[in-house]
Amino acid sequence: MNVRLDRQNPYLRIDAVNVFVKDQDRSLEFYRNQLGFDLALDTRLQSGHRLVAVAPPDGTTVLRLIAPDPDSEDYQLIGRRTPIVFLTENVVAKFREWSKRGVHFRYTPRLRRIKHDSGASPSEQQPIWGGVMTRFEDIDGNSFSLVGFDDVSRALETQRQAIAEKLESERRASQELEIARMVQARLFPQTLSPFGTLEYAGICVQARQVGGDYYDFLNLGQERLGLVVGDIAGKGIAAALLMANLQANLRSQCAIALEHPQRFLESVNRLFFENTIESAYATLFFAEYDCREQRLRYANCGHLPGLILRRDESLDRLASTCTVLGLFKDWECTIGESSLFPGDTLVLYTDGITEAFNDRGEDFGEQKLVDSLRRHRDEGPRGLLQSILDDVKQFSPHEQRDDITLLVARCAGQ
8 A cells, every 4th residue: 555655635545346246155255266356354234234345466446245135226236347447467367367267258358559649749659558458257247347558567567676676685685784793793702711700791682683782801911801881872784883993993902901091092082083973972881800909990981880789789880980982082081990809790781771661661770770680699690691681671571672781790709
């Protein structure tokens, strides 16, 4: 059905055409089994009359099969020539198909060609209207025209070709998107090497095949580990490309993060700013954990607060220390410090978790995340990740709207 987007002219089409028959069940069987029509409607009206309608496989107009009372004027219309015309691209093929099914035709298909004046100049060739036509009858003798026009056949073939090209284009796009998904999946950490007393894990569940969320673990040397969670503005392919750019910048510059974390992030911001469009930006949480000193240095670049659930059940929030990456060439970063002692758990996440909503429009929010963290705190990092995700999905069971990324790091007891 073609529906106009504008509402200036109210929608209008032919709904149904009446065909008078003697027996609705018998006619319904004929139209469905011999003509291949579909059942469009079969219902009983409040008045007690049965309303039956059929439709050809293509188009929107339906035929209402009406069985009038034998004493009515409409009953006299059964078995008459109707003005109803069925259009097909191949009259001969339909003639052969329906004839084999026992449909009666009044005559074999006839070819007609008529020149018509299109207003073209005498030197130009006048177009020729071409058509093939015949008439067939239903089981009650109602007759219908079956016609095919050259221009209709050409238009249908053009439409088929356009649809085929569109399907092929969509197939290629889907294939390329699947390749992009597999490539992006390889950008996330593939193995987690043991790191002293720190147990850690991360997960990214994308709303689409590719997305803009990012997490990483960077071995900075000297028993220090970098933990990263980022969120690119936007979704889909564009966000995935920016995510890959940000990851490349972080990994290429992380050598200077050990002694100069501020310079490291300023360099990442500069590269991200120079290599992306003006509107591109990312929020980022970068933390460096020193296993020997149990010290956590971090930079929260416009990201959601990191959470540290202490062994005694108290909670620390690691708030923003600077603005987002990529919007400003001149960018300054402040480094915060905290600690991570045995039994403490660090959680970094993106807004796909806190902004997941239920049927009442309520957000999962930070408090429910903290409650889930406390409820499952005795589980290992991988189990804790899955339990928190299960709580989010139980709260928000409908289709995922945003990428969900979660990183957990726990300092094991000594």
